[in-house]
Amino acid sequence: METNAKVREAAETIDALITPSLLLDRGRLERNIQRLAGNAGKLGVVLRPHMKTAKSIDVARHVFPREPGPITVSTIAEAEYFAGHGFRDMTYAVGMSPASATRAMELCRRTGVDLKLLLDTVEQADALADVRKTIGVTPSVFIELDCDDHRGGLKPDDPKLLEVANRVVASGANLVGVLAHAGESYGLSTSDALVEAAENERSTTVRAAETLRAHGHACPIVSLGSTPTAHFAQNLEGVTELRAGVYMFFDLVQHGVGVCAIDDIAISVLATVIGAKPEKGWVLVDAGWMALSRDRGTASQQLDQGYGVVCDETGRVIEDVVVAQASQEHGILAIRSGSGKSMPELPVGTRIRILPNHACAMAAQHDVYSVVNGESPEIEARWERIRGW
């Protein structure tokens, strides 16, 4: 809203923000970025961060302070946005349709970027021949692999792997490599299991690349990644690049998996107390699922965090207080079940912060990050984010 934006622009501290409002802690963001960049460096792979979580050029500039580097995107709209900000080397990590391939190649022709596509069927490869003819651009293509029965992709020993590779080449496209995503790693919670998932993701992907090379395909890029496996990989021999996105912000799901501490979580929603039901131990706030998202990713974890963990206005966790229920614009705070604690006094007008179950989903409910640092109420910057397709 215009008025909203005006008030936000005027706000110099979070006390002046309209609630609910999305906060981003710069110190935590930078620490998270450095941690995975360090891992990738030690493991000898290129990091190709996924911009689907942040969707913000300002966050991307923190990842790449000197010049734009390789990135992953989840929509063509993101590709268009980052192309407009000078990014040249992108992977669209969603299986292509004829329509999305056409839009992607039009962007490549218009801006000169290299936007790599993903496919796993001969039908998609054949569709590329038409796109190539119509647009006059040679598509760069990954074959998508399935390392853990998560979603799409071919198993490395599937005979279709070679068939698809040959059809990609026949279509006149450039087969740049293979790509996997260990999406099932989100469901794990022990270090041993995560190390094993990372090694499985690696060995699957490298095996597919070797099969392709044995049949004359160069397969220069071997790409894999998920935030959990990216942090638990011990060895990435044969892999050339690592992808991850939610690691920049982290969230309660990643905390439950064991990838981050609560104090690493960089985004939260600032909310205001609007009522209470003392007889039920409830405090009502003006952040419901519209501000927090409907994500209940921790519901299947050992510690169910409701719709989010509650902190005081400075970001310090209020122990055992969670958002127990959420409707569109109402959140109900309550003590976590099983805790011996009682609900603290939170009078109407009190401000709190709520940590996300899932950072990608919470951030998507907002158009702007108010950037803060640590417990200071000062707003350092306002960073816009994009949405849509």
Added chain:
Amino acid sequence: METNAKVREAAETIDALITPSLLLDRGRLERNIQRLAGNAGKLGVVLRPHMKTAKSIDVARHVFPREPGPITVSTIAEAEYFAGHGFRDMTYAVGMSPASATRAMELCRRTGVDLKLLLDTVEQADALADVRKTIGVTPSVFIELDCDDHRGGLKPDDPKLLEVANRVVASGANLVGVLAHAGESYGLSTSDALVEAAENERSTTVRAAETLRAHGHACPIVSLGSTPTAHFAQNLEGVTELRAGVYMFFDLVQHGVGVCAIDDIAISVLATVIGAKPEKGWVLVDAGWMALSRDRGTASQQLDQGYGVVCDETGRVIEDVVVAQASQEHGILAIRSGSGKSMPELPVGTRIRILPNHACAMAAQHDVYSVVNGESPEIEARWERIRGW
């Protein structure tokens, strides 16, 4: 996105839309609007539709084809937007904080609208005295009632009801009435239970109004409503107005409650097939939770609809096919468990429509409605919607 908007403006039929894309069936919308308007007329109450679902001036103009009428809003941003389009009589149906009351009264002063506030504590009433002094506008206030232990509000027999009413008057605000919302009716599924919930909502609200009147408060407005009870109320004696929002679009949750037929659901997400896993009976589409929302409201109903019911491109339901899983930009279509059917052939590039679990949540993921009518692929109009606070 700019490009997105350009392509969408150019699109004359849904075949040219970028997917995922939000569709709105005008015929169904009009039928749903007429149905509840008819109910309200028969029951002798004013209908004050809740704009939290549609958030669109074009939809509001279908509800009020002649001139702006009374509406309910869920955010001050909605109030600002509808005030800008000539709406004058609005209720902000979320408990006020000192900050939201200030913004609301600033809007009243600036535009001359009557934006009614909601409260249920003496602390909120006291805060209004300050707001009144600072802004120089007399706030209109509802006392929020709790008829079914859903969220906030006072029980009609709570002695605080009179205390709060007296403090509202003492603050210099205008006590316009009492307001209830039978939010627990969403969890019901039989006609008898819904009729009973509607009568309970009525009798609770009327009892509170009578108590207030017995103590000298005029209490001119007696307001209640939820989409289920609004459709099952048999008698609204003593009630002056009815509120509901999701009824304009309806959704699978409302279908599960028994309020609408599948063919009444007016919004859907158009999506494109991007792959398959035949060995698992999966078809992958380019609509994940970013386009559908994370809402799983049917999970607790008798018939779990996954992340939505799948229709063909013209809107005809493909029997027993649902979105079984969703990640950010991927949906996995599969046959509903327990069905004897097998998955139909849906080659890459095929387009489908997905009906929402929860219309408020699905619509919120999009910035524009592409308006269609029945099975015709023609796009009649593009209606924008707002978001934010």
